[in-house]
Amino acid sequence: xxxxxxxxxxxxxxxxxxxxxxxxxxxxxxxxxxxxxxxxxxxxxxxxxxxxxxxxxxxxxxxxxxxxxxxxxxxxxxxxxxxxxxxxxxxxxxxxxxxxxxxxxxxxxxxxxxxxxxxxxxxxxxxxxxxxxxxxxxxxxxxxxxxxxxxxxxxxxxxxxxxxxxxxxxxxxxxxxxxxxxxxxxxxxxxxxxxxxxxxxxxxxxxxxxxxxxxxxxxxxxxxxxxxxxxxxxxxxxxxxxxxxxxxxxxxxxxxxxxxxxxxxxxxxxxxxxxxxxxxxxxxxxxxxxxxxxxxxxxxxxxxxxxxxxxxxxxxxxxxxxxxxxxxxxxxxxxxxxxxxxxxxxxxxxxxxxxxxxxxxxxxxxxxxxxxxxxxxxxxxxxxxxxxxxxxxxxxxxxxxxxxxxxxxxxxxxxxxxxxxxxxxxxxxxxxxxxxxxxxxxxxxxxxxxxxxxxxxxxxxxxxxxxxxxxxxxxxxxxxxxxxxxxxxxxxxxxxxxxxxxxxxxxxxxxxxxxxxxxxxxxxxxxxxxxxxxxxxxxxxxxxxxxxxxxxxxxxxxxxxxxxxxxxxxxxxxxxxxxxxxxxxxxxxxxxxxxxxxxxxxxxxxxxxxxxxxxxxxxxxxxxxxxxxxxxxxxxxxxxxxxxxxxxxxx
Ligand code: BGC
Ligand code: BGC
Numbered sequence: 001x002x003x004x005x006x007x008x009x010x011x012x013x014x015x016x017x018x019x020x021x022x023x024x025x026x027x028x029x030x031x032x033x034x035x036x037x038x039x040x041x042x043x044x045x046x047x048x049x050x051x052x053x054x055x056x057x058x059x060x061x062x063x064x065x066x067x068x069x070x071x072x073x074x075x076x077x078x079x080x081x082x083x084x085x086x087x088x089x090x091x092x093x094x095x096x097x098x099x100x101x102x103x104x105x106x107x108x109x110x111x112x113x114x115x116x117x118x119x120x121x122x123x124x125x126x127x128x129x130x131x132x133x134x135x136x137x138x139x140x141x142x143x144x145x146x147x148x149x150x151x152x153x154x155x156x157x158x159x160x161x162x163x164x165x166x167x168x169x170x171x172x173x174x175x176x177x178x179x180x181x182x183x184x185x186x187x188x189x190x191x192x193x194x195x196x197x198x199x200x201x202x203x204x205x206x207x208x209x210x211x212x213x214x215x216x217x218x219x220x221x222x223x224x225x226x227x228x229x230x231x232x233x234x235x236x237x238x239x240x241x242x243x244x245x246x247x248x249x250x251x252x253x254x255x256x257x258x259x260x261x262x263x264x265x266x267x268x269x270x271x272x273x274x275x276x277x278x279x280x281x282x283x284x285x286x287x288x289x290x291x292x293x294x295x296x297x298x299x300x301x302x303x304x305x306x307x308x309x310x311x312x313x314x315x316x317x318x319x320x321x322x323x324x325x326x327x328x329x330x331x332x333x334x335x336x337x338x339x340x341x342x343x344x345x346x347x348x349x350x351x352x353x354x355x356x357x358x359x360x361x362x363x364x365x366x367x368x369x370x371x372x373x374x375x376x377x378x379x380x381x382x383x384x385x386x387x388x389x390x391x392x393x394x395x396x397x398x399x400x401x402x403x404x405x406x407x408x409x410x411x412x413x414x415x416x417x418x419x420x421x422x423x424x425x426x427x428x429x430x431x432x433x434x435x436x437x438x439x440x441x442x443x444x445x446x447x448x449x450x451x452x453x454x455x456x457x458x459x460x461x462x463x464x465x466x467x468x469x470x471x472x473x474x475x476x477x478x479x480x481x482x483x484x485x486x487x488x489x490x491x492x493x494x495x496x497x498x499x500x501x502x503x504x505x506x507x508x509x510x511x512x513x514x515x516x517x518x519x520x521x522x523x524x525x526x527x528x529x530x531x532x533x534x535x536x537x538x539x540x541x542x543x544x545x546x547x548x549x550x551x552x553x554x555x556x557x558x559x560x561x562x563x564x565x566x567x568x569x570x571x572x573x574x575x576x577x578x579x580x581x582x583x584x585x586x587x588x589x590x591x592x593x594x595x596x597x598x599x600x601x602x603x604x605x606x607x608x609x610x611x612x613x614x615x616x617x618x619x620x621x622x623x624x625x626x627x628x629x630x631x632x633x634x635x636x637x638x639x640x641x642x643x644x645x646x647x648x649x650x651x
Pocket of ligand 2: 089090091092093321459
């Protein structure tokens, strides 16, 4: 099934390619940014209507349109009073701050905000647009199926699957009355120290570009359907290339690398019609050319000259959470530089009242020209009009308020099966055979929290228990279902268990959840699992070497050095962060109907200081690697280089 937008077809045909559009990045030599064509032809009648509305707005109304508070910090009445153009729910923001709020309660909150926006004293009422981070399904909503994080989806190498996930995510989001999603993340992750590695599909920009188009198409549909949402290409640009993998850090790429590598996903997103772009917290320093662009949020060259003028993006640019304060001379509540650089909508979650006041003053004092404000508001209205918000309320959707619309079990289970990678399978340790007694160990085995990772119900993915998710199954539950409860014995720590009584041991290893910033492994710390999770190594020591095959499954947001763990295992599965559907993992562990088809979308390191695919990095399993039942192979013992206390600088 495909959801290809008909408007895109002529473009594809023009490109001489009816199956998949050409990735412009692949055709680029890095000498200049491409010129692109977005599929929504400028509509003269719409533009005239927007111009009339903008002409009738006061300055306060315009600045209100450009302001995006978080739902925790604004009431519906304030939306009306301040002419607010947009709200967001940041990670861990729920209606009435109730983590278990149901879909109907989400939809009701959306109605309250929408109604407020439509009862202002403006000449023309402007509907509000609510944005949310549905980055692996509608991840702030209890009861919603969560898909594998992007790193796992990358391993699936299946753009058609990504498009279907986009469709399903859009439905989930529409069920809650929300019409804007802050995805896809188009980072090309270069350094595994980065805590957001799992939000990147791949270190291969070609895969990122293919997926970008697929997810945008899946999320947006034709933009006006009742199961469509507006998508966001983020974080523009270079977020995955920061020095030492530091979140929000400095990307030291040449212009050619930026054009061919970090830009790749944006070209396909724009050509697929993405309506919004989020600026990156990071900065760009083209050291080789002696050109420091500084923080992206303050870079007119990138946001206006490149993105809007050269790439032809005519939607809106939104800033990241409080990111304007990182532009030199700015605060959380005031940043004329960012607006002048080309930010159209400002994510000022808390300090929005001061921001409105300060920005009005900036315009009145001439620090921001009115033409810039009008352009920003025009872009915001264009996105709202194009996406049908002026024609019908967000609640006018067949999915609105429906609990079943946030459930996509079969699709997520398929995605899990396709996204896990078999790194080792010596002596046929896998598959597990039905009827055999299996010992399952490790607290991750029964943890939806470790299985889903960051950006799951809460921002960092912490403070969640299984019951909070209200849907899905852990791997332990899935194994009990598929092998029979009588055949599965569970022990968190393997203490006092006689391993020899079992045919196989399944050890579930896992990082505890993290998200941006908190998830970084800061240079110069070595990047080795067992250093960070010594209990997992102890667990493996407790069960291995007893003559019973050991099957390890690892939940992780990044590939990291794990040869010690792999050597203690007969089979080793990199499951990344599979989400709520443990059944998909059990499907492949049991074999039969399903084989492993996942292939690494990032290189897997073979030493504790190897952080990616830089020169000098030791790679244990190359990008593209992955075993299967159909292609058995013996791995044997991997080398165990000594791990230094601290790593040397790379780059
Ligand atoms: C993240 C974005 C996210 C935003 C809103 C930021 O801190 O970098 O990816 O969309 O918060 O939650
Ligand atoms: C929000 C997140 C946001 C983060 C940024 C959190 O409180 O909930 O959505 O990305 O702050 O620091």
